[in-house]
Amino acid sequence: MTHRLSLSTLPHLAENVQRPAVDPRDLGTGLVHLGVGAFHRAHQAVYTEDAMAAGGETRWGIHAVTQRSPRVAEQLAPQDGLYGVLTKGLDDAGSPTAQLRIVGAVREISFPGEQTAAVLSRLAHPATHVVTLTVTEKGYRRSGTGLDLDDDGVRADVAALADELGGRAVDRAAGSPIGMLARGLARRARQDATPITVVTCDNIVHNGAMLTGLVQEFLAAAGADDVADWVHDHVTFPSTMVDRIVPATTDADRAEAEALAGLTDAGLVVAEPFRQWVIEDAFAGPRPAWERAGATLTSDVAPFEDAKLRILNGSHSYLAYRGAVLGHRTIAEAVTDPVLGEEVRAFIDEDVIPTLTPPPGVDLADYRDSVLGRFENPALGHTTIQVAMDGSQKLPVRLLGTARDRLAQAAVPHRAARAVAAWMVFVARAAEGRNGLELDDPLAPTLAEAAADGGRLGERLLGIREIFPAELAEDDRFRSAVLTQVTELSD
Ligand SMILES: NC(=O)c1ccc[n+]([C@@H]2O[C@H](COP(=O)([O-])OP(=O)(O)OC[C@H]3O[C@@H](n4cnc5c(N)ncnc54)[C@H](O)[C@@H]3O)[C@@H](O)[C@H]2O)c1
Numbered sequence: 001m002t003h004r005l006s007l008s009t010l011p012h013l014a015e016n017v018q019r020p021a022v023d024p025r026d027l028g029t030g031l032v033h034l035g036v037g038a039f040h041r042a043h044q045a046v047y048t049e050d051a052m053a054a055g056g057e058t059r060w061g062i063h064a065v066t067q068r069s070p071r072v073a074e075q076l077a078p079q080d081g082l083y084g085v086l087t088k089g090l091d092d093a094g095s096p097t098a099q100l101r102i103v104g105a106v107r108e109i110s111f112p113g114e115q116t117a118a119v120l121s122r123l124a125h126p127a128t129h130v131v132t133l134t135v136t137e138k139g140y141r142r143s144g145t146g147l148d149l150d151d152d153g154v155r156a157d158v159a160a161l162a163d164e165l166g167g168r169a170v171d172r173a174a175g176s177p178i179g180m181l182a183r184g185l186a187r188r189a190r191q192d193a194t195p196i197t198v199v200t201c202d203n204i205v206h207n208g209a210m211l212t213g214l215v216q217e218f219l220a221a222a223g224a225d226d227v228a229d230w231v232h233d234h235v236t237f238p239s240t241m242v243d244r245i246v247p248a249t250t251d252a253d254r255a256e257a258e259a260l261a262g263l264t265d266a267g268l269v270v271a272e273p274f275r276q277w278v279i280e281d282a283f284a285g286p287r288p289a290w291e292r293a294g295a296t297l298t299s300d301v302a303p304f305e306d307a308k309l310r311i312l313n314g315s316h317s318y319l320a321y322r323g324a325v326l327g328h329r330t331i332a333e334a335v336t337d338p339v340l341g342e343e344v345r346a347f348i349d350e351d352v353i354p355t356l357t358p359p360p361g362v363d364l365a366d367y368r369d370s371v372l373g374r375f376e377n378p379a380l381g382h383t384t385i386q387v388a389m390d391g392s393q394k395l396p397v398r399l400l401g402t403a404r405d406r407l408a409q410a411a412v413p414h415r416a417a418r419a420v421a422a423w424m425v426f427v428a429r430a431a432e433g434r435n436g437l438e439l440d441d442p443l444a445p446t447l448a449e450a451a452a453d454g455g456r457l458g459e460r461l462l463g464i465r466e467i468f469p470a471e472l473a474e475d476d477r478f479r480s481a482v483l484t485q486v487t488e489l490s491d
Pocket residue numbers: 034035036037038039040066067068069134135136137138139140176177201202203204242243244245246247
């Protein structure tokens with residue numbers, strides 16, 4: 001029988017597998033992460049471990065918090081927080097390569113449904129200096145440009161904080177990431193009150209400013225004016241650009257890693273070799289020396305963020321929607337389809353790059369080539385369906401800013417309109433369950449209702465204001481370009 005990865009079985013790990021860069025037993029907890037999905041384990045946790053190793057520090061062990069389900073806690077807790085990152089790339093001859101490293105930076109793990117009290121204590125603890133988040137676009141529970149105060153989880157958290165501030169001690173399970181964070185900050189304000197930094201690592205435009213706004217809206221709704229003032233003065237929310245392609249782990253990946261390690265690993269994640277992290281240098285207190293692990297600290301993240309969200313994520317979504325409808329299972333298959341490959345390149349060249357300011361030292365044509373080259377990695381198996389999910393949340397971030405900026409330049413964004421139309425055709429096919437496609441989106445009922453009006457698919461979807469702001473949807477140039485493309489792609 002193969003043993004499971006844990007601190008006690010670590011000595012049995014196969015020789016050619018990289019051990020944790022720091023001894024997990026030596027680590028204190030200094031960082032709380034909300035939303036411990038695949039991406040955090042392959043990105044921020046790796047940077048944090050490498051930063052500790054480079055700087056000889058031990059205080060940045062991670063308290064990782066799952067969100068809606070205890071699944072990741074159940075995977076990691078029996079393994080003492082240890083898990084593998086299986087890096088899949090290609091060598092110079094184009095043959096697949098796979099390298100496995102074990103990460104030991106995650107030292108505690110909680111599921112809010114049962115351990116909200118432990119998370120709130122950690123958020124308030126004086127040794128905690130940084131909070132990071134990856135809760136997906138929809139996890140922020142936004143409605144329009146602000147917090148959705150009608151969301152059940154947010155409402156329950158607002159009530160819980162109001163009760164707590166009124167002296168009615170409550171440890172009710174957190175119902176939303178913003179509620180969890182704001183309740184933790186409120187407790188910190190009343191206890192030790194040392195400053196803290198909150199770093200959102202989700203693919204959202206101006207993510208730091210977005211998160212500050214949501215936290216302040218939450219505190220206003222709970223009548224927590226003193227806490228709001230404290231947060232304003234003691235908490236910073238740097239913006240970040242995060243990049244590493246991390247697909248959902250499959251059973252085949254786990255079997256491959258087990259063969260390499262000689263141990264089973266339920267918490268395994270898979271990633272490409274490339275990784276990048278650009279962080280606004282606006283910390284309220286101590287932080288891991290992430291720059292020693294390759295991160296870039298800068299005063300202005302915006303050019304990096306715009307280039308990444310519009311070139312990489314915009315093309316990813318383009319390939320996902322067009323590719324899924326054309327029967328391509330993976331992004332690698334879609335980008336190497338000669339027609340789609342050309343289309344996505346033209347989208348970047350004609351519509352995206354003209355809207356961007358190159359980040360310092362970056363040539364945008366080189367960046368485009370490196371992104372498209374990364375998509376071609378067949379070993380990753382990143383499915384078009386995974387990238388296609390939650391389109392209602394992703395379109396504004398990845399495609400609509402490009403369209404808006406092209407219109408402001410007096411240009412008709414035909415290529416961006418085609419990408420939006422590709423999403424619309426995908427929605428129609430997925431709503432009908434054609435070709436095995438499914439509509440996985442928080443707005444699925446609204447989208448399916450619009451799609452049921454087959455002859456007016458484009459008009460109906462453009463009418464959804466949570467996705468398309470009026471000034472864009474009612475711009476005749478954009479509208480007509482999208483409707484033309486919907487007709488073309490529906491054939
Ligand atoms: N995977 C990547 O390649 C990648 C790369 C860059 C950035 N990101 C960012 O990280 C995010 C997470 O990616 P992942 O690969 O870890 O996904 P994942 O599905 O493995 O994990 C998602 C996490 O978000 C939580 N979550 C999802 N919906 C939620 C909701 N409605 N409310 C509260 N929590 C919710 C989940 O519980 C889980 O903890 C992405 O959405 C993106 O913003 C991912």
